[in-house]
Amino acid sequence: MRHHAILPAPHLKQARLQMIEQGIDPRADIDRRVAQSWQRSFLAGLSPRGQTECEDNLSASNLLHARDFNHDLISHSEPVIEYLFEQVKHSHSMVILADAQGVLMHTLGDLDFLSKADRVALKCGASWAENQRGTNAIGTALAECNEIEIHGAEHYLEPNEFLTCAAAPILSAQGQLMGILDISGDHRSRHPHTLGLVSTAAQMIENSMVLSSGQHQVLLQLHTRAEGIGSVAQAVLAFSEDGYLVGANRKALSLLQLQYADMRAVHWSQLFESSFEQMLTQQLRQASSSTALRTKRSLDLFAQIHPNSLMHRFQTVHSFASRQAKTPSTTVDQQWQSALDKACRVIDKGIPLLVVGESGVGKEVFANAVHNGSVRADRNFVAVNCAAIPEHLIEAELFGYVAGAFTGASRQGSQGRIREAHCGTLFLDEIGDMPLALQTRLLRVLQERQITPLGSSTAIAVDFNLICATHRPLKQRVSQGLFREDLFYRINGLQLALPSLRERSDFAPLCSRILRELAPHQQLYIAPELMGALRQFAWPGNLRQLHHCLRTAVALLEHDETCIDWQHLAGDLLQDLGRQVSGQSVCEKQELKGELQSASSSTTPALFEAEEGEQAIHNLRALSLQMIEQALVATNGNVSAAARRLGISRQTMYRKMQERQG
Numbered sequence: 001m002r003h004h005a006i007l008p009a010p011h012l013k014q015a016r017l018q019m020i021e022q023g024i025d026p027r028a029d030i031d032r033r034v035a036q037s038w039q040r041s042f043l044a045g046l047s048p049r050g051q052t053e054c055e056d057n058l059s060a061s062n063l064l065h066a067r068d069f070n071h072d073l074i075s076h077s078e079p080v081i082e083y084l085f086e087q088v089k090h091s092h093s094m095v096i097l098a099d100a101q102g103v104l105m106h107t108l109g110d111l112d113f114l115s116k117a118d119r120v121a122l123k124c125g126a127s128w129a130e131n132q133r134g135t136n137a138i139g140t141a142l143a144e145c146n147e148i149e150i151h152g153a154e155h156y157l158e159p160n161e162f163l164t165c166a167a168a169p170i171l172s173a174q175g176q177l178m179g180i181l182d183i184s185g186d187h188r189s190r191h192p193h194t195l196g197l198v199s200t201a202a203q204m205i206e207n208s209m210v211l212s213s214g215q216h217q218v219l220l221q222l223h224t225r226a227e228g229i230g231s232v233a234q235a236v237l238a239f240s241e242d243g244y245l246v247g248a249n250r251k252a253l254s255l256l257q258l259q260y261a262d263m264r265a266v267h268w269s270q271l272f273e274s275s276f277e278q279m280l281t282q283q284l285r286q287a288s289s290s291t292a293l294r295t296k297r298s299l300d301l302f303a304q305i306h307p308n309s310l311m312h313r314f315q316t317v318h319s320f321a322s323r324q325a326k327t328p329s330t331t332v333d334q335q336w337q338s339a340l341d342k343a344c345r346v347i348d349k350g351i352p353l354l355v356v357g358e359s360g361v362g363k364e365v366f367a368n369a370v371h372n373g374s375v376r377a378d379r380n381f382v383a384v385n386c387a388a389i390p391e392h393l394i395e396a397e398l399f400g401y402v403a404g405a406f407t408g409a410s411r412q413g414s415q416g417r418i419r420e421a422h423c424g425t426l427f428l429d430e431i432g433d434m435p436l437a438l439q440t441r442l443l444r445v446l447q448e449r450q451i452t453p454l455g456s457s458t459a460i461a462v463d464f465n466l467i468c469a470t471h472r473p474l475k476q477r478v479s480q481g482l483f484r485e486d487l488f489y490r491i492n493g494l495q496l497a498l499p500s501l502r503e504r505s506d507f508a509p510l511c512s513r514i515l516r517e518l519a520p521h522q523q524l525y526i527a528p529e530l531m532g533a534l535r536q537f538a539w540p541g542n543l544r545q546l547h548h549c550l551r552t553a554v555a556l557l558e559h560d561e562t563c564i565d566w567q568h569l570a571g572d573l574l575q576d577l578g579r580q581v582s583g584q585s586v587c588e589k590q591e592l593k594g595e596l597q598s599a600s601s602s603t604t605p606a607l608f609e610a611e612e613g614e615q616a617i618h619n620l621r622a623l624s625l626q627m628i629e630q631a632l633v634a635t636n637g638n639v640s641a642a643a644r645r646l647g648i649s650r651q652t653m654y655r656k657m658q659e660r661q662g
């Protein structure tokens, strides 16, 4: 908590005036943050004589839209604002909630003070951003993204000097600035505890927001003492169902030495000694009491899963967690997750699934995950690629045959893939490529639930769950007469579309996961600048291509290297990345050039034409600078926040900024 010494009003006014009229830097005894805010206000063209109506004040209808937009923030804040007002009632003050632009969304205050506040437009719809109102607690807390108290003549605009204000930012579980909580009052009733009160209340709002976050999350409450769980001082972490960190309050970040940039990249297993599954199982048994949990840094904590992660969610999480052991198809992508949830809900009811999506999006991996989540998980999962088997063999492959059924048949005969799937799951990949004659036979098997092997006249009962997949527009093939309409309806109990890699929201966690699978005993990571370029790439081959790219990169790492960078990419991919100018990669001209050249000599003989390479480098560099610009604008010039946003270090950020100026 930073309280600063409040200097006498004449002293402050004189310093401010000297700064404005003579360009003299405010004296050292003036709080640095206040002095910097005066300078920003001056540069924004504001005059201390002030104004009350600003360009950024919202009309009544725009205020309604803004309140709708900030609905979550407001609903979590309202009870806290009421509680806060109870604490400061009758002290000539008011409690204020502003949005992330500094526009006042909600106010609650003593009537006598509200009318005074109204005179300086301290009311709903008014903007108190620093560039509109000069130095003030709301605007300056926004600019600094930190709590601050602004008292009396520290305000830049003279009409606001009767105020004393304390404000604290409210951050989302992912570190996004959501709004500002403030207590403003008559400067004669300043209380040194107000800033602490506001700051605690802002934490209460943050906790409430984290604890109500997405239904696909496991919320973990932590404290060094068992009694601390549930208190405002508790740490709260949100994990995806497969154990990735997806949200946290600030207490949790400082307790576990984490940063917001770690979201979706850090896994439970990197934080705690015991496994995610152990914790879930333990909490399932005794949900109402806390469990001891030791961090990897040997810190002993008490932990409890928050009841918002409802018991039925636990069951899902639990079974999902145990499925992880069998399948790599873990994900934090919403579309994939929702498809998996739907599939798992219907598969045991005998409803056939039709999985559609581009080639390589992981349709088979998905089908396997559905099988592992079904009651048939302990039986066979049989995958048949209808496009990969020669037409004349596919019948025998699927339906089986008796000994000597045809020339070249095995002497023992074969039971066929469909019978192998008995009691388990049959996955027919590329069903759209199945020859028409075979479609008729398959339809009969699905209708009659029995099979007659080639060369036999005896029908054998079969029972399996059916999942089909295709990357072809099946309906179109039906209208072209290439696919039987009755079969289409028979296999299409529920259609699920899997997202292409471009559409997925979990690119970074997906990469970390694949790297963990490829090199389980190493902690590998991708250089942030390369990650930016890969994230922007179109990935026509989807997960299959990404998997190959990372496999090659891992193979090219020296034995003591843990960071994958440009030089570890295969030449053809480098070439495609270079050509693609829509990416947001950030790379040094010389570095990239060198790497392109060395990749060209070591991996692909004919790589870049010199001119093409130069152009690509130029484009990438321009894009990199453009991104720096955008990140700085988005974070109001806050270098650390902008660097975090881009996933690069502050040092690199400063270097890029110099480059931008040069």
Ligand SMILES: Nc1ncnc2c1ncn2[C@@H]1O[C@H](COP(=O)(O)OP(=O)(O)OP(=O)(O)O)[C@@H](O)[C@H]1O
Pocket (backbone or CB within 6 Å): 328, 329, 330, 357, 358, 359, 360, 361, 362, 363, 364, 365, 366, 429, 469, 470, 471, 514, 543, 544, 545, 547, 548
């Ligand atoms: N969740 C995943 N994690 C890691 N790698 C994956 C994942 N899903 C798929 N892959 C990679 O992509 C490859 C292709 O997956 P899969 O065969 O399931 O895709 P598909 O959509 O069925 O492709 P196609 O349409 O060409 O048959 C896998 O062999 C694997 O290398």
